[in-house]
Amino acid sequence: MAHDDAPQVTVLPPDxxxxxxxxxxxxxxxxxxxxxxxxxxxxxxxxxELRVWTFVLxxxxxxxxxxxxxxxxxxxxxxxxxxxLIPMVFVVWMLVAFVYEGIHVGLARP
Amino acid sequence: xxxxxxxxxPAPGQTVWDGGVSPMNASYGKLMMWFFLLxxxxxxxxxxxxYGMVRSSHHAYEGAVEVFKFSQAYWPxxxxxxxSIPFFHGLNAPLVFVGLMTFxxxxxxxxxxxxxxxxxxxxxxxxxxxxxxxxxxxxxxxSCQAWEWSHFIHGAMEGDAVVEGxxxxxxxxxxxxxxxxxxxxxxxxxxxxxxxxxxxxVLLNFLIYYNTVTGVYDRRGHYEMVExxxxxxxxxxxxxxxxxxxxxxx
Numbered sequence: 001m002a003h004d005d006a007p008q009v010t011v012l013p014p015d016x017x018x019x020x021x022x023x024x025x026x027x028x029x030x031x032x033x034x035x036x037x038x039x040x041x042x043x044x045x046x047x048x049e050l051r052v053w054t055f056v057l058x059x060x061x062x063x064x065x066x067x068x069x070x071x072x073x074x075x076x077x078x079x080x081x082x083x084x085l086i087p088m089v090f091v092v093w094m095l096v097a098f099v100y101e102g103i104h105v106g107l108a109r110p
Numbered sequence: 111x112x113x114x115x116x117x118x119x120p121a122p123g124q125t126v127w128d129g130g131v132s133p134m135n136a137s138y139g140k141l142m143m144w145f146f147l148l149x150x151x152x153x154x155x156x157x158x159x160x161y162g163m164v165r166s167s168h169h170a171y172e173g174a175v176e177v178f179k180f181s182q183a184y185w186p187x188x189x190x191x192x193x194s195i196p197f198f199h200g201l202n203a204p205l206v207f208v209g210l211m212t213f214x215x216x217x218x219x220x221x222x223x224x225x226x227x228x229x230x231x232x233x234x235x236x237x238x239x240x241x242x243x244x245x246x247x248x249x250x251x252x253s254c255q256a257w258e259w260s261h262f263i264h265g266a267m268e269g270d271a272v273v274e275g276x277x278x279x280x281x282x283x284x285x286x287x288x289x290x291x292x293x294x295x296x297x298x299x300x301x302x303x304x305x306x307x308x309x310x311x312v313l314l315n316f317l318i319y320y321n322t323v324t325g326v327y328d329r330r331g332h333y334e335m336v337e338x339x340x341x342x343x344x345x346x347x348x349x350x351x352x353x354x355x356x357x358x359x360x
Contacts, residue, residue: 007329009234012231013231014227014236015231019227022220030216033216036355037205037209044175055355059351059352066344066351070220070223071341077136080135083134087148091152099166102164102166103167
């Protein structure tokens, strides 16, 4: 009897707790972005250092939420977590070093 | 009923590194996606580090912000460059459109993670719904980025006079009206590379959506593929968060 061979799949009901938490994280990301805009337009351009450091800090917080919660890395095996995070430390080091180099290149130009 | 992809635990007396098990408690496919994303993070890091060095080697604008004019002598203030919205010709709305693009991409990340959650419950209808929203979000972002490029290339209304006295509108591969040639070069390269990743992400998402609709993952017994492309999509969103900060805000 050629009944369709669709497998019997048991669909579980939505995990409301988890879904609420995901929307909460989404809200936090949206809020931080709004704060970034507030700083972008509220803090005068003359206070460049404060602006840049605020943006960098907020971006790192957003990245932590995206990687930790959305990509679930916070709940993965610790070895996997560190094998992703430790190389990024070197990337940040390189970024800081080369911005510093760039400043000196600019000063050395005629 | 749901089956899980092959993740094994060590036999008694064996450590997790003695072979035949999954040391990081993740399946092969998921692990490889994570390490691919790490390598892709290095690629974007090279672009952003190069941008950081080149930008800091250019002079910054020293004067009052209100009287800012585009010039080849200094790096432009981004909110003076990106101040237009489609269909509102002439309206000065600094960073509004790019803010909208950021919101769209973050929302598509949220719909993606909801699709993954639905996949864990074998809820095919919900996976289809959330995957479709993610694809639409991705396509919308790409359309917005295409408009941004078009507007950048065609130039703003007046085409500020370049410091050397010539009037130049928009941007090409050697000159642009906004600032030094490096500004346009990095804009195209970084947003273009990111946009290419969004494009391939949309293609992958559509493939997985198609597989979901035809019941591939129901037959397989698990929706881990949704989770894997979800990782890629979140990575794309993550890169945009960094690009948005370092190119448009700083």
